[in-house]
Amino acid sequence: MIEHRRFGNLLPHLVLLAGVAIVAFPVYLAIIASTHDNSVIANGQMPLYPGTHGLETYWNTIVSGTGKTTRAPVGGMMLNSLIMAIGIAVGKIAISIISAYAIVFFSFPFRMTAFWTIFITLMLPVEVRIFPTYKITSDLHMLDSYSGLILPLIASATATLLFRQFFMTVPKELVEASKMDGAGPIRFFFDTLLPLSVTNIAALFVILFIYGWNQYLWPLLITTRDDMQTIVIGIKKIIDVHDALTEWSVAMATAVLAMLPPVAVVVLMQRLFVKGLIETEK
Amino acid sequence: MANCEWRIELLFSRFIVLLYSLLAIRYSLVKPMANVTLRNVKKAYPNGFEAIKGVDVDVADGQFCVLVGPSGCGKSTLLRMVAGLETITSGEIDIGGRVVNQVEPADRDIAMVFQNYALYPHMSVYNNMAYGLRNRGMPKPEIETRVQEAARILELSAMLERKPGQLSGGQRQRVAMGRAIVRQPKVFLFDEPLSNLDAKLRIAMRVEIRKLQRRLNTTSIYVTHDQLEAMTLADVLVVMNGGQVEQIGNPLEIYKKPATTFVATFIGAPPMNLMPMRYAGLDIPGSTDGVIGFRPEDLELANEGTPDGSLPFELTVTAIEHVGAETYIYAMRPQQGDVTAISAKPGEPPPGEILVRVPGQEAPAIGEKIRALAPREKLHVFVDGGRKRIEL
Amino acid sequence: MENRAIFSGKALAYLLVLPQFAISLIFFYWPALQALWQSFLVQDAFGLSTEFVWFENYVTLLQQPGYYHAIGVTFVFSALVVFFSMALGLLLAVMANQNIRGIQIYRTFLIIPYAVAPAVASVLFIFMFQPGLGMIARALQRWGIDWNPVLNGGHAMVLIVIVGVWNQISYNFLFFLAGLQSIPKSVIEAAAIDGARPMRRFWTITFPLLSPTTFFLIVVNITYAFFNTLGIIDTATGGGPNGATQTLVYKVFLDGKAGSDLGGSAAQSVILMIIVVVLTAFQFRYVEKKVHY
Numbered sequence: 001m002i003e004h005r006r007f008g009n010l011l012p013h014l015v016l017l018a019g020v021a022i023v024a025f026p027v028y029l030a031i032i033a034s035t036h037d038n039s040v041i042a043n044g045q046m047p048l049y050p051g052t053h054g055l056e057t058y059w060n061t062i063v064s065g066t067g068k069t070t071r072a073p074v075g076g077m078m079l080n081s082l083i084m085a086i087g088i089a090v091g092k093i094a095i096s097i098i099s100a101y102a103i104v105f106f107s108f109p110f111r112m113t114a115f116w117t118i119f120i121t122l123m124l125p126v127e128v129r130i131f132p133t134y135k136i137t138s139d140l141h142m143l144d145s146y147s148g149l150i151l152p153l154i155a156s157a158t159a160t161l162l163f164r165q166f167f168m169t170v171p172k173e174l175v176e177a178s179k180m181d182g183a184g185p186i187r188f189f190f191d192t193l194l195p196l197s198v199t200n201i202a203a204l205f206v207i208l209f210i211y212g213w214n215q216y217l218w219p220l221l222i223t224t225r226d227d228m229q230t231i232v233i234g235i236k237k238i239i240d241v242h243d244a245l246t247e248w249s250v251a252m253a254t255a256v257l258a259m260l261p262p263v264a265v266v267v268l269m270q271r272l273f274v275k276g277l278i279e280t281e282k
Numbered sequence: 283m284a285n286c287e288w289r290i291e292l293l294f295s296r297f298i299v300l301l302y303s304l305l306a307i308r309y310s311l312v313k314p315m316a317n318v319t320l321r322n323v324k325k326a327y328p329n330g331f332e333a334i335k336g337v338d339v340d341v342a343d344g345q346f347c348v349l350v351g352p353s354g355c356g357k358s359t360l361l362r363m364v365a366g367l368e369t370i371t372s373g374e375i376d377i378g379g380r381v382v383n384q385v386e387p388a389d390r391d392i393a394m395v396f397q398n399y400a401l402y403p404h405m406s407v408y409n410n411m412a413y414g415l416r417n418r419g420m421p422k423p424e425i426e427t428r429v430q431e432a433a434r435i436l437e438l439s440a441m442l443e444r445k446p447g448q449l450s451g452g453q454r455q456r457v458a459m460g461r462a463i464v465r466q467p468k469v470f471l472f473d474e475p476l477s478n479l480d481a482k483l484r485i486a487m488r489v490e491i492r493k494l495q496r497r498l499n500t501t502s503i504y505v506t507h508d509q510l511e512a513m514t515l516a517d518v519l520v521v522m523n524g525g526q527v528e529q530i531g532n533p534l535e536i537y538k539k540p541a542t543t544f545v546a547t548f549i550g551a552p553p554m555n556l557m558p559m560r561y562a563g564l565d566i567p568g569s570t571d572g573v574i575g576f577r578p579e580d581l582e583l584a585n586e587g588t589p590d591g592s593l594p595f596e597l598t599v600t601a602i603e604h605v606g607a608e609t610y611i612y613a614m615r616p617q618q619g620d621v622t623a624i625s626a627k628p629g630e631p632p633p634g635e636i637l638v639r640v641p642g643q644e645a646p647a648i649g650e651k652i653r654a655l656a657p658r659e660k661l662h663v664f665v666d667g668g669r670k671r672i673e674l
Numbered sequence: 675m676e677n678r679a680i681f682s683g684k685a686l687a688y689l690l691v692l693p694q695f696a697i698s699l700i701f702f703y704w705p706a707l708q709a710l711w712q713s714f715l716v717q718d719a720f721g722l723s724t725e726f727v728w729f730e731n732y733v734t735l736l737q738q739p740g741y742y743h744a745i746g747v748t749f750v751f752s753a754l755v756v757f758f759s760m761a762l763g764l765l766l767a768v769m770a771n772q773n774i775r776g777i778q779i780y781r782t783f784l785i786i787p788y789a790v791a792p793a794v795a796s797v798l799f800i801f802m803f804q805p806g807l808g809m810i811a812r813a814l815q816r817w818g819i820d821w822n823p824v825l826n827g828g829h830a831m832v833l834i835v836i837v838g839v840w841n842q843i844s845y846n847f848l849f850f851l852a853g854l855q856s857i858p859k860s861v862i863e864a865a866a867i868d869g870a871r872p873m874r875r876f877w878t879i880t881f882p883l884l885s886p887t888t889f890f891l892i893v894v895n896i897t898y899a900f901f902n903t904l905g906i907i908d909t910a911t912g913g914g915p916n917g918a919t920q921t922l923v924y925k926v927f928l929d930g931k932a933g934s935d936l937g938g939s940a941a942q943s944v945i946l947m948i949i950v951v952v953l954t955a956f957q958f959r960y961v962e963k964k965v966h967y
Contacts (some may be wrong), residue, residue, distance in 0.1 A: 006695040013776075019766045019785040023843065027786065027797040029809065033801065042807055095693040102690035107680050114691050121702045123954045127901045127923050128946045131930045131939065132705030132712070175680075185681040214791030216905030217927070220779040232791045237911050239797060248801060257795050264791035267782055274785075276847070278852055367863050388869040400860035404882045413878070414868035461868070 027259065033254035034058065041248045051255050053249065061253040074254050077231040081213055082261070084230055088212030091154035097197070100163035101189060102187075105175070115164075122157040126218055134221050143208070144225045153218060158280050159204055166200050203276030206269050207269045210262045231258045286642050316378045316468035316501045317343045318364065323373035333359050334375070337523040344499045346492070350512035351522035352548070356506045358473055360522070364503060365394050365471050372447065388417075393462035394471040399454045401446040401461070407433075408442040411460045432460040435494070442506060459491070463498065470495070472504040476511065488514060492539050498552060509549050513537070521545050543668030546575050552610060554578075554662070555636050561615075573664045578610065578639035580660035585653055592657040597636060597651060602645050609645045611638040615654060706906075706947065712940035724936075731941040741925070748921040751831065752899035755838040760891055762839065768876070770847075773852045781851075788844035792837070793905030799837045800910055823911060827918025828855070830911045834919055837906045842898055846891055851927025853887030854880070893957040900949070922946060 035054035036046055062075040102108075103115050126133065133152055142148030170193070178188045219230045229237070235258055238251045266273050317426075318341040325334040334356050341347040349357040362368040364375055366387035372382050382390050402410050415425045433439045436456040445565055446454055455475060462470055472491075476484045486583055492515055495502050506512055513533045521528040521536065521544075529541040533549075540554075542545035547553040559572035576593075588594050597613035615634050638654050646652050663672050681687075706816050713731055715724040766784060766954055770777055787795065802810045805822050814821040823829040849882070857880060865875045881888075907913060913920040913928060923946065929939045 009772060009774045012772045012774050015769040016766060016780045019762070019769075019843075020780060023783055023787055023840070026802060027790075029802060030798050040833065046807075046809070053908075074836055095697065098692040100691040102687040105680055105685065106687035106690075108684040108687045111687075114695060117703075118698055118752075120693055123950045124706055124948065125703050125897075125901050127904060127926070128943055128950060129702065129705040129709055130927065130943070132708040133701055135708075136700065136705055151697060154700040155694050156703060160694065185683055185686060185927045188681075210789055214789075214794075214801070216791065216793045216908070220908075230804070232793050232905070235794060235797050239800065239909065248807070251797065252801060255794050255801075258792050258794045260792070263786055266789040267783055270782060277848060277849065363865060367866075387863075387867045388871065392867065394864065394867050396860045396864060398858070398860060400858065400864040402861060402865070402879060404885075411871070413865070417869035417874065461864075465868075556725075 030252045030255050030259075034256050036249055038222050038247050038249040041137055042178060051090075054276065057249045057253045058257075061250050061257070074231060074234060075227050076227055077234040078257060078261075080146075080149075080228060081199040081232065081258075083146055084215070084219070085209050085212035085261075088153055088215075089152040089208035091150055092156045092159050092208050093201055095154060096156060096159035097201070100160050100167055101193065103160075104164055104167040105185065105188075118155070119157050121155055126153065127275055130217065130221065135231050137222055140278070141224050144228050148222050149219055149228075150212075153212070153215065156208075162200065162204060162280050163197070166197065170196065184206055199272070199275070200279070202269070203272045203279065206265055206273045207276045209265055213262050234258075305657070308436075315343050317341060317376075318469055318501055318503060319374075319376040320364070321374045321376065323363065323375060324371050325356075325363060325368065326371045331526055334363070337522075337527050339518075339530060340526070341501055341503060341521055343501055345501045345517045345646070346495055346504065346515060347518040347520060348504045348506060348512045348516035349520045349522055350506055350509055350516075350548075352508060353526075354524075355522040356525040357522050359506075361471055361473055361503060361505045364469070365392060366390055391468045392471055393465045393467040393469075394473065395455075395458045395462050395475045397444075397474040399446075399458040399475075401454055401457055403446050406443050406445055406458050407438060407449070407460075410446070410457055411464050414461065414465050415607060428464045428466075429460075432464045435463070436460050451479055452487065453477065455487065459494070463494070468501065470500050470502040472502065474506055476506070476508075482510075491515070509551065513549065519549075521548060523548075539671065540575075540662065541671050543573055543575065543664050546662055546664070550577060552578050552637050552639065555581075557636075559663070571665065573668055575662040575664065576656040576660055578637040581638045581654045581656055583638070583640065583652055584655050588655065590658055592655045593661070595636060595654045596657070597638075597652050597654055599646050599648050599650050600635070602648060604643060604645070606643075608639055608641050609643060611640065611645055611652070612636075613638060618662075654659070680867075684814045689930060695789070709940045709947075712936055713944045714937070715940075716937045717935075731937040732945075735938055735941050735945075739794045744920050744922050744925045747831075747917070747919060748824055748900065748923075751835060751838070751919070751921055752896055754831075754835045755842065755899045755903075756892060756895040758835070759839040759842035760846050760888075763843050763891075764850045766847045767850035767854055767912070768880075770851055778797075784847050785844045787841050788848075790841065791905065792841055792902055793909050795841045796834075796837050796906040796909040798831065799840070803833055823915075825915055827915050830915060830919045831955055834903070834906050837910065838899060838903055842895060845898075846895070848889055849891055850884070857883050890957065893953055897950070897953055900946075 032039055032048065033046060035052035037053045040046055040051070062073060062078075088178055099114075099118060103111060137143060137148050138150065138154060140148075144153070149266060169276055175188065178192055183191065214232060215229075215230070216232055219233050220236075223229055223233070235251065235254050238254055239246050293470075295296050318339075320339040323334060323337045324332070326332045337360060339347070349360060350593040351357050359368055363370050364377075366382070366385065370383050375383055376552045377390055377392070388503055402413065405413065411429045411432060412425050415428065420428075429442070430439070433442055436459060438460060439451070441449065441453065441457075446457065449457065455478075458475065459543060475491075481486060488511055491504075504515060516533050518530065519536055520530050523544050528548075529536055529545045536545060536549055543556060547556065554575040554577050556573050556575045559574050581674055595615060597615060599611060599613045601612040603612075613636055615636065636654065638652075664670060665672055709903050714726055714728055715729045716731065717724050722790060770780060770784075780834070790798075800808075802808045803821070803823065805811045805824070806813075811821050820826075821829060823833045861883075862875060862879065865879045870878065900921070901923055907919055907924050908919065908927075911919040922942070924947065926939060926942045929935060929942065
């Protein structure tokens, strides 16, 4: 760092470029593959530059099924993913923020019990309680539904913790001034607390949206109908057919579509994303 | 035959002397010359900002040089350039006769005490001091000796196993110094080491630093924004402003004969009174923007008489400050509507206000009219917008 | 939180906490308790009646070679993913911390893998490594390696490790970068003046001071390798060949889908729960330490 290097800062650039290459290559390849005809790919002849079939492939993928594998057009799947992701993000934020609000700004019996109850759910990722949760969801007739996709995943302790931490830094003078101005708890929440929390909410939204969009295990189990599939599950079904029959161009197009929204969100809201990541893990 | 023997003897004795000097240097019996010279050193940033505009400083071996100036004057940047932590755009920095522009900090044989001490938080005090020696491959017993000796000098012997997080500010400062002295470098560099201490501790440490430096006789360069610290510590004082050197010299010389109005008001507290020449009734042929200055402590209160051409001022007292040993009298000249050439900047007294310093506690009342005399030999005259001093 | 200015109004408070509490209860605690309960039961062959057998299911489980095999697979997989994704993340973070231009662009690219779903990442790599048509698979063939993750357990493991590492690089990169930037520059400068060359500075000063971040990331990465990689394994290898890539979580998934041994599957879930509890407790101990720094 301090050293006077004769070649300037060559080494960091080289290493970082190599890193970027490793990171970007698979994605690049997928984009390329989605623009070529499948037969070219299946022969192993796919070049490194884009082909001409892009429009056709994407149209087939999104709008019509191609018929070779009976699955829904990806457009529908993307919609499902979108609903699920936004539902989870909004749901988590909503219930966490009001819980954190109650825990920090109110005093009531069993307050700390409530907190610990919520906190311990951190230790129960869905993979660990998968089948009983499935059974309960089934009993509640929520299979193959949006509520079934969303509800079991939204009681997240991380969001509650983040909000609690943030609320604890709000100066108590603010609350007192608000009370003196005649505001009750609900007005305080909407007029003062919520505006202050906007950055945190936005940062969390980015993280939770990605979390929701990228869910695999849970949607896999509880959706069986074609039209309820999310795009991340859809991909598996596309390549699940033996590889001789796999339509790689379609599969790659689907992959690109599956990556697009979360990557776009992360890249465009980079600063918020990084902030959210680091805040939620403190 | 005799010639031959004499020759051999001469060679032999020369060899002995050479051997002795090498051994002396190797075992630090005689320290090599460690002067620091800066020749027209400049630093400019890529965006064009010139942080250092051409500085020449000469610090002789064993001298204590202080760089003083307001925030942003470039003193820390200059120090860091000597350390090798900042690059030099042009000019030369010379340590012990060797130009070190391209030399890494590790190889310059220097040691630095940082403002926030920069101790290694995960290492004990002992290891903090031993780190630099270990890096140079010194054998363990010698490291032990040096660290114990430094700890003894700095009264840290009881704390060698503690970590920096467990020490007070003053103790950390001493560890930072210990880390520097065990290295026995050619030059000590200090970057405002006392700024983070409370006032009382600062005064105590100031004296200790000076005593230590005298004892070790190591060339030192010290940066501070506190003019009092600068005055009390320096053998050579370098006053800086805006990337340039305003004046270099012995502190008392600078105090007695400041070269510019900046130096005049920066060195010496409370600051010198300045006023445009024409209001003092003086005239300098050939210049219209002359400024005269006189220190608060040089003014005498006398109700009449102007011995030896001293300047009288009729003043009205506006405020009094009793400090115990002395009293500061703030007074205004009665002429209103003075448009002065000295603009009122923050921290400077309003135009027309004069500060008088008298020993003791007796002081006139507020609103009283007094008469202050500025003896002619204690007047300072500056022309060229305050950049040049002339003698009356 | 003694200093909190608070509102009275207990009814409102309960109302606010209710949604999260209810969902936690219904979808978290109730299933977890059910799993716990079921782990103590054994069903008869027809699934008609159940019998309480205390820890018999656990004992049976721990005697199955299949279970130990899964433990071994999980261990190897996690160790490789954790080590490589952290090492690469650290390397990239160190390079990115050097005050070079264009850092924003690099960072933008390097956070992309985080946004990609593990299953989708898996598909990307399957494509590249597909014997016959995948770019890298063909290159391997040309170099004489008979690449076949369908038949070769070792190859299958390599494949999922690569995907896992790719997926986690961003996370480690971001946290290591934040950790590096929190080390005061003056401490590094002091080390430089103390004669330490860059490599020595890194190992004696930077790396020790990064230890809170490192510990934290180890726990998070282990959690990722254990639990979030189900999508990768399911799409890439299906746990095969012959269980070569069947981690503990994947085994729970397969056994549960088969549905034949309710008790055994539940017991597996409970063991995993215990592992999570230990990991989370560990994480919070160290996060606490980090806060006190």
